[in-house]
Amino acid sequence: MTSASKTSWSVANAKARFSELIDKAKSEGPQTVTRNGKPTVMLVSVEEWEKRTAPKGTLLEFLQNSPLRGADLDLRRLADQPRDIEL
Incomplete structure (x- = not known):
């Protein structure tokens, strides 16, 4: 491999x-x-790092595009009482 590449x-x-x-x-x-x-480490430019680690949209967009959107999920909390713990 030549130095240029x-x-x-x-x-x-x-x-x-x-x-x-x-x-x-x-x-x-x-x-x-x-x-x-x-291979041990990778050296990348700041520009490359920022491009690869930049958020891709907002949290709202992520949730709106979720494959679970519209799924019939049961999100009710349980009404159980906490258990007694001896200290």
């Missing part, structure tokens, strides 16, 4: 070329850092 970095390489790693995350998207050959 690199998306996976060893910890040692990420440390040695951290500025480049940041630039790649901003310009090319998420970058994976591996430890012992296994």
Whole structure:
């Protein structure tokens, strides 16, 4: 894999070329850092993080689009008395 399209970095390489790693995350998207050959962490730009974690609509819209909307749910509370507990 050439440096121009690199998306996976060893910890040692990420440390040695951290500025480049940041630039790649901003310009090319998420970058994976591996430890012992296994993916360990992902570096993403702030813009990418905000895009992926932004709320998708309001709570009202979520509830209105729920597959349970209109379902015949029994939401009555039980009238049972609490049990006695010895302390």
